[in-house]
Amino acid sequence: MLAQFTASLPSAAGGQQNHTHSIQVLRRLLAYLGGGEPITEHAVHSLVALEPRASLQRVVFFLHEHGLLAPASDRPAAVSPSLARLDPARTDARHLQAIEHKLHRFPQAMADQLRTWVTVRRGQGRRRHPPADFTRIRRDFHVVLPVLTAWSQQGLDLRQITSAHVTAALTDRQGHQARGVHHVLLSVFRALKQERIVFTNPLAGLSLTTPVRLPEPLPSDRLRGLLDSIDSSMGRLAVGLVAVHAIKVTDVARLPLTAPDLARGTLRLRLRDQPHTVYLDTLTRHLLDAWLQTRQQRWPASPNPHLLITTLSAHHPALPPVSHCALRRAFDQTGITPRQMWRDRVLNEAQHTADPVHLVHLFGIHPGTAVRYVHAAHPDKALPSIR
Structure with missing residues (x-):
């Protein structure tokens, strides 16, 4: 086992001289626990x-590749959350614990009503449907958490909410924040009405009108020297x-390798579940070559x-894609968000x-988005609007 592990180690590790210590850890694990039975994550x-x-x-x-890793279900606190992706059941339990x-x-009444909403979102209500991802449910819960907290402090539960309460909550917010609260509240009350917890939906007939903001180009001086300010080949x-x-x-x-x-x-x-081919220019090819060498x-x-x-992801047992934070660092160094950069490029092409x-053919975007730009x-x- 040690010979196989040593052979799997790369000859270069970015200057991190940790091979000897990793081999020593595996040697101790096999010496004390043996290689006949799976070893718990807690021991590692x-x-x-x-x-x-x-x-x-x-x-x-x-250990995972050789079938020698046993998830320590009785020790959830000792296991890194990133390793929970190996076991979907443990991931669901972790999300449920955070929601609880x-x-x-x-109060008990509102908590039970929100549990019903989570159950419906997971596809376990009276009407069966594909379950929503726990990450999305937690994100939606976070969006309406201030509104729900304010209502609970007033001694209200969701059965007592009227259109006036919803309108007041939306009036205090603007733009994307108001739209997000409206969308999640609509989901909550639809689920409760489906499960016959409430008899009327306070959002029925309540529309949220927001002005349509057209994309604007970035100033040219902000686009100069973007790549020079980034300190990594992956970021560039x-x-x-x-x-x-x-x-x-x-x-x-x-992107796969x-x-x-x-x-x-x-x-x-693949963009919008359709295959898409990007023809690389000279600059992007040089950037790609530099990253592949690194x-x-x-x-x-x-x-x-x-x-x-x-x-972190190179030898992660779940083999995840690079995290958002790792990529966001490069854009932070340029001072421009990824959304602003993407929007400026599409608008620049639309000007020509x-x-x-x-x-649509060049960027793989939705026809409605293309018409808007x-x-x-x-x-x-x-041009006719496309829905």
């Missing part, structure tokens, strides 16, 4: 805590893909199938053409 964490220079991810991934922690702030590639080819940063993070075709100078990905030098044996990886079909670039041209 305990030894790595005594040897902080060892690579936890390498040891855990090796927030529900304890509310991510910014280049967004700024030049208008690939959204979430799609950049999920097989996406680039260096012989043809293309990048193959990736090969630092993590030549990484099993992670994604194009962009970090020290009045054909929304061209934008053509409207912004050419307000004198009247």
Whole structure:
């Protein structure tokens, strides 16, 4: 086992001399616990805590690949949350525990009503449907948490909420914040009415009108020297893909290692569940070559199938894509958000053409989005709106 583990270690590890310590951790695990039965994550964490220079991810991934890692279900506090992705049941339990922690702030009546909403969102209500992801449920719960807290402090539960309460809550908010609260409250009361907890929906017939803001170009002086301000080859590639080819940063993070075709100078990905091909320019090809060389030098044996990886994800047992924070750092160095950069690129292309079909083919965006950007670039041209 030690020979196999040593052979799986990369020859270069970005300057981190931790191979000896990782081998020592695995040696102790096998010497004390043997290799015949799975080893609990708690045991691995305990030894790595005594040897902080060892690579936890390498040891855990090796044991997982060889069927020697046993999730320690009786010790949830000792397990890193990132490793919970190996076990979907444990992930669901972790999310439920976080939701329950927030529900304890509310009176019993409102807490039970919100539990009903969570049950419906998970597809377990009277009408069966595909379950919503726990991450989305927690995000929606966070959006309406201030409104629900204010209502509970007034001694109200969701059965007593009227259209006047909802209107007052929306009036105190503007823009995206108001739309988010309206959307989640609509989901809450629809679920409660479906389960016959409430008899009327206070949001029925209540529409939220917001002005449509047209995209505006970024000042040219903010676009100069973008790549020079970024200190990593991965960050420069991510910014280049967004700024030049208008690939959204979430799609950049999920790019597989097989996406680039260096012989043809293309990048193959899926946008809106459809295959899409990006033809790389000279600058982006240089950025891609620089990153692939860095990736090969630092993590030549990484099993992670994604194009962009970090020290944490290179040998993570769940093989996740690069995190949002890792990519956001590069955009923070430029002073421009990924959304602003993407919007400026699409608008710039729309200024050179009045054909929304061209934008759809070039960037893989929705036809309605293409028409909106053509409207912004050419307000004198009247195009039919697409829903």
